[in-house]
Amino acid sequence: MTGSYGADETSVELATGLREFFNEHCGLDRVRAAWSDGSLDLALWGEVAALGFTGALASEEVGGLGVQPEDLVLAIEEIGYSGASLPLVDTAAVVVPIIERYGSAEQRASFLPGLISGERIAASTVMFGGDRAMFAAEADVLLLERDDCLHLLDRRQFSTVEVHSPDPASRLARVSVESSVLSDATRLAAGATDDARGRAVWAASALLNGVSRRMLEMTVDHAKTREQFGRAIGSFQAVKHLIADAWVAMESSRPCAWYAAHACSQGLADAAAAASVAKASASDAARVVGDSALQVHGGIGFTWEHPLHFWMKRGKLLEHAYGSRGFHLRSLGAAMRDDQQGSDAVFPGL
Amino acid sequence: MTTVLVSIELTPSGDVRPGLADLVAHARSIGSPVGVVTVAPGDSASVTERLGAFGLAEVLVAESAAVGAADAEPRVRALVAAAAARNPTAVLIANTVRGRDVAARVAVRLDAGLLLDIVGLHAEGKRVVGEHSVFGGAYLTASTAGDRMTVATVREGSTGEQPSPVTASASALEIDDTTVPTAVITEATEHARRSERPELRTAERVVSGGRAVGSAEGFELVERLADALGAAVGASRAAVDAGYISQDHQVGQTGVSVSPELYIALGISGAIQHRAGMQTAKTIVAVNKDETAPIFEIADFGVVGDIFTVVPALIAEVEARR
Amino acid sequence: MKIITLVKQVPDTWSERRLDPETGRVDRAVSEAVIDEISERAIEAALALKDADKSTTVTLLTMGPAGALDALRKGLSMGADDAVHIRDDALQGADVTITSRVIAAALLRRPWDLVIAGNESTDGRGGVLPAMLAERLGVASATGLDSFELTGGAAGGDLVGRRSADGVDEVLRLGFPSVVSITERMPDARFPNFRGILGAKKKPVEVLTAADLGLTDLHPAVSVVSVAERPPRQAGTRIIDDGSAAAALADFFASRRLI
Numbered sequence: 001m002t003g004s005y006g007a008d009e010t011s012v013e014l015a016t017g018l019r020e021f022f023n024e025h026c027g028l029d030r031v032r033a034a035w036s037d038g039s040l041d042l043a044l045w046g047e048v049a050a051l052g053f054t055g056a057l058a059s060e061e062v063g064g065l066g067v068q069p070e071d072l073v074l075a076i077e078e079i080g081y082s083g084a085s086l087p088l089v090d091t092a093a094v095v096v097p098i099i100e101r102y103g104s105a106e107q108r109a110s111f112l113p114g115l116i117s118g119e120r121i122a123a124s125t126v127m128f129g130g131d132r133a134m135f136a137a138e139a140d141v142l143l144l145e146r147d148d149c150l151h152l153l154d155r156r157q158f159s160t161v162e163v164h165s166p167d168p169a170s171r172l173a174r175v176s177v178e179s180s181v182l183s184d185a186t187r188l189a190a191g192a193t194d195d196a197r198g199r200a201v202w203a204a205s206a207l208l209n210g211v212s213r214r215m216l217e218m219t220v221d222h223a224k225t226r227e228q229f230g231r232a233i234g235s236f237q238a239v240k241h242l243i244a245d246a247w248v249a250m251e252s253s254r255p256c257a258w259y260a261a262h263a264c265s266q267g268l269a270d271a272a273a274a275a276s277v278a279k280a281s282a283s284d285a286a287r288v289v290g291d292s293a294l295q296v297h298g299g300i301g302f303t304w305e306h307p308l309h310f311w312m313k314r315g316k317l318l319e320h321a322y323g324s325r326g327f328h329l330r331s332l333g334a335a336m337r338d339d340q341q342g343s344d345a346v347f348p349g350l
Numbered sequence: 351m352t353t354v355l356v357s358i359e360l361t362p363s364g365d366v367r368p369g370l371a372d373l374v375a376h377a378r379s380i381g382s383p384v385g386v387v388t389v390a391p392g393d394s395a396s397v398t399e400r401l402g403a404f405g406l407a408e409v410l411v412a413e414s415a416a417v418g419a420a421d422a423e424p425r426v427r428a429l430v431a432a433a434a435a436r437n438p439t440a441v442l443i444a445n446t447v448r449g450r451d452v453a454a455r456v457a458v459r460l461d462a463g464l465l466l467d468i469v470g471l472h473a474e475g476k477r478v479v480g481e482h483s484v485f486g487g488a489y490l491t492a493s494t495a496g497d498r499m500t501v502a503t504v505r506e507g508s509t510g511e512q513p514s515p516v517t518a519s520a521s522a523l524e525i526d527d528t529t530v531p532t533a534v535i536t537e538a539t540e541h542a543r544r545s546e547r548p549e550l551r552t553a554e555r556v557v558s559g560g561r562a563v564g565s566a567e568g569f570e571l572v573e574r575l576a577d578a579l580g581a582a583v584g585a586s587r588a589a590v591d592a593g594y595i596s597q598d599h600q601v602g603q604t605g606v607s608v609s610p611e612l613y614i615a616l617g618i619s620g621a622i623q624h625r626a627g628m629q630t631a632k633t634i635v636a637v638n639k640d641e642t643a644p645i646f647e648i649a650d651f652g653v654v655g656d657i658f659t660v661v662p663a664l665i666a667e668v669e670a671r672r
Numbered sequence: 673m674k675i676i677t678l679v680k681q682v683p684d685t686w687s688e689r690r691l692d693p694e695t696g697r698v699d700r701a702v703s704e705a706v707i708d709e710i711s712e713r714a715i716e717a718a719l720a721l722k723d724a725d726k727s728t729t730v731t732l733l734t735m736g737p738a739g740a741l742d743a744l745r746k747g748l749s750m751g752a753d754d755a756v757h758i759r760d761d762a763l764q765g766a767d768v769t770i771t772s773r774v775i776a777a778a779l780l781r782r783p784w785d786l787v788i789a790g791n792e793s794t795d796g797r798g799g800v801l802p803a804m805l806a807e808r809l810g811v812a813s814a815t816g817l818d819s820f821e822l823t824g825g826a827a828g829g830d831l832v833g834r835r836s837a838d839g840v841d842e843v844l845r846l847g848f849p850s851v852v853s854i855t856e857r858m859p860d861a862r863f864p865n866f867r868g869i870l871g872a873k874k875k876p877v878e879v880l881t882a883a884d885l886g887l888t889d890l891h892p893a894v895s896v897v898s899v900a901e902r903p904p905r906q907a908g909t910r911i912i913d914d915g916s917a918a919a920a921l922a923d924f925f926a927s928r929r930l931i
């Protein structure tokens with residue numbers, strides 16, 4: 001299922017490559033294992049990094065691949081689809097490109113090579129709400145948002161305390177940093193914060209859309225095979241409608257993530273708005289898809305023997321992380337109110 | 351009657367592959383079979399004697415020092431020389447890995463039409479028509495080389511016919527030993543095979559084990575049922591990949607295609623690629639603990655159960671009723 | 673060492689595969705076209721040699737419709753250097769005689785030491801093409817190899833391969849130039865990494881027609897005379913084992929005179 005919205009050959013090929021890799025290397029048993037022991041699958045992380053994912057958005061001068069953000073959207077979706085829980089979005093889509101753009105020469109030299117090669121893992125508090133970050137305990141590098149500035153810290157400069165995560169395979173931690181640690185040496189150049197927010201949001205939207213796509217696919221399979229009153233439940237009108245609504249929500253969300261990535265890479269004026277639209281619709285789609293998945297499965301997605309459960313929980317986490325639907329709708333509303341020229345300037349591209 | 355050359359494939363120890371019976375049976379349906387065999391110098395008589403048992407009355411024997419050392423080439427030369435001498439309508443060669451090499455080179459050298467993996471052969475006027483079972487038996491197609499000479503590779507086990515023995519007479523075939531580039535065989539060992547167990551390709555009954563068998567030792571269970579039923583032993587690719595049993599037992603898309611009277615699948619899911627090698631069996635029986643396993647879609651008799659309990663009990667039943 | 677790997681695009685074995693009832697050719701419209709798994713392994717075998725000796729070049733060669741470019745792209749993204757695509761509507765439905773003539777002609781256009789092919793494709797299953805090519809080119813061949821290695825240096829060395837087929841294990845030795853075919857016992861193909869995928873587009877793909885190869889009199893040696901579809905099998909009895917399945921099975925065997 002690949003859309004036609006600007007998704008060109010490169011993005012389809014990268015996504016297909018990743019999907020084939022996950023098909024082979026990240027079956028249900030591996031997804032389940034990550035769930036039950038709750039630790040980061042470092043072997044899988046290493047394999048995905050070796051494919052070049054972590055350096056995809058970095059330029060070739062610093063050893064990356066120079067991929068455009070919009071060409072990585074479908075690949076990020078594949079991660080959500082696969083069920084692999086890895087700090088790829090923060091590391092590859094946010095921290096690496098932000099360091100390259102806003103880091104000092106020293107910061108670039110000391111952080112980029114390890115992150116691009118996958119030897120080091122990054123976590124980020126950007127858009128995650130305050131001082132929390134996904135996989136912060138496992139991370140070697142932290143991108144910290146503090147007072148509208150971004151700071152880049154290495155492992156000795158922050159500590160973590162685990163907090164509850166609705167998705168046991170996506171561990172969350174609260175980070176604490178001594179204020180004396182933050183200085184000009186840790187701070188990234190001006191402009192980093194907005195850019196990082198936009199990146200975190202479109203990338204999380206793409207990831208979430210992948211989670212939704214998997215839930216929907218499982219739901220359709222279930223509807224086709226599960227029989228009630230002597231026929232497949234998918235043949236009942238009510239079930240068909242549920243699934244069709246979910247499909248519409250998901251398919252209308254996917255191009256929004258692509259546009260947000262595009263606006264980000266081109267530095268368009270509506271980049272922030274586009275990111276908000278992307279995440280609001282991705283969160284909305286995830287909720288609609290998740291609800292219909294549960295209904296069609298007759299509630300079995302809630303029990304953790306059923307694989308749907310893994311994607312449901314990840315969907316719930318991502319629905320709220322990186323800004324919930326309400327948060328992004330409020331930002332959009334505020335932007336419109338503040339904007340003298342009205343909504344045309346806020347949404348020139350939509 | 352027209353002449354049909356039948357290429358004889360010998361194992362390193364000089365045994366004749368049982369599939370020769372199929373080649374002879376197909377040859378008979380369009381003409382009179384003449385065997386062509388290459389042997390090491392001095393071995394002519396002993397080989398000829400054994401070929402009568404396959405219904406071959408006439409055999410052309412080429413002696414060559416290269417037999418056993420050069421791949422394909424001696425057999426290719428013998429067939430080309432025999433074709434020149436006898437002007438056959440067709441040359442039949444077993445569809446084995448070695449047989450296909452021979453067929454490929456003979457077809458090019460004789461500028462003949464090549465029919466592959468035939469399961470049937472008939473004449474339509476002057477044309478020789480071969481029948482093929484395609485995509486695991488989902489289709490039966492027929493093809494012909496028209497006016498050209500036909501070279502065909504023949505699926506072993508495709509006739510199930512028992513030959514009526516005759517006394518074979520041999521005549522010598524001269525082939526030259528000029529050297530052309532060829533692969534040289536530096537070692538050859540035959541797989542140890544229990545002589546009482548039938549060969550997979552030609553067996554009337556096959557018992558196959560899948561990944562569920564769990565280990566090389568576990569395959570003994572499959573073998574015991576096979577022996578109780580007088581069947582050959584087969585396997586899925588998953589079982590071969592896991593090293594439970596050697597590759598020549600693999601049934602399926604990229605393994606052997608079998609069409610036995612009875613096929614028993616033990617702990618095999620029935621992936622489309624496995625089915626491609628066995629779904630033309632007359633009767634299919636499956637034992638699998640997953641009631642949704644696709645193998646049940648094509649099984650005449652399916653048991654939803656554990657192979658480790660069902661199979662030992664079945665062996666006991668079969669032995670008790672004998 | 674210069675290696676040419678033969679690649680074929682086939683209907684996915686996981687999907688429904690059909691024959692055109694008129695022509696008896698594979699109906700390419702109904703199933704997804706994928707690079708044949710055995711071609712991927714053949715590419716892997718070539719790339720493994722390249723890994724060991726960086727001066728090795730790997731060229732992919734396919735004969736097929738425009739869409740077969742996808743199969744070449746896959747191989748290029750795995751790490752092959754360049755590709756040749758023989759693409760000509762006149763070659764649609766070519767039999768092995770034509771196919772081997774065309775590919776042999778293409779192989780004569782460039783220097784090479786080793787041709788690596790799969791032992792048989794999943795759609796044709798003929799398994800004769802590699803040896804036909806070797807015959808047309810007048811070189812040695814070894815087919816159905818489960819593994820092989822190069823002995824000695826690139827110049828003057830040999831290829832030593834093992835095969836296990838039809839009840840016999842063999843070791844075969846041959847010089848260069850030569851043609852080998854490999855089985856699915858050879859290692860699985862590597863996954864193309866992002867760099868490979870992005871780089872594949874920039875790698876040269878030479879497109880050739882039959883006329884470019886100087887072949888104008890291409891007549892199939894074999895023609896299909898009929899195609900019949902077999903009715904699919906039906907499921908029969910299914911029982912759940914409650915301890916009596918073995919006896920029920922034995923009864924079933926007896927009813928069919930199998931015991």
Ligand SMILES: Cc1cc2nc3c(=O)[nH]c(=O)nc-3n(C[C@H](O)[C@H](O)[C@H](O)COP(=O)(O)OP(=O)(O)OC[C@H]3O[C@@H](n4cnc5c(N)ncnc54)[C@H](O)[C@@H]3O)c2cc1C
Pocket residue numbers: 559560561562585586587588589600601602603604605606616617618619620621622623624627637638639640643655656657658685709794
């Ligand atoms: C190009 C290509 C070619 C291929 N060629 C072939 C081929 O030639 N031959 C082939 O076989 N495959 C082939 N395959 C592989 C095929 O897709 C399957 O992966 C393979 O057939 C699976 O083997 P299996 O049924 O033994 O294993 P599985 O699919 O893992 O099935 C094992 C089965 O055992 C059952 N089971 C487990 N424990 C027990 C127990 N205690 N009692 C009873 N049942 C139990 C399970 O329910 C399951 O159904 C090919 C694949 C490709 C892509």
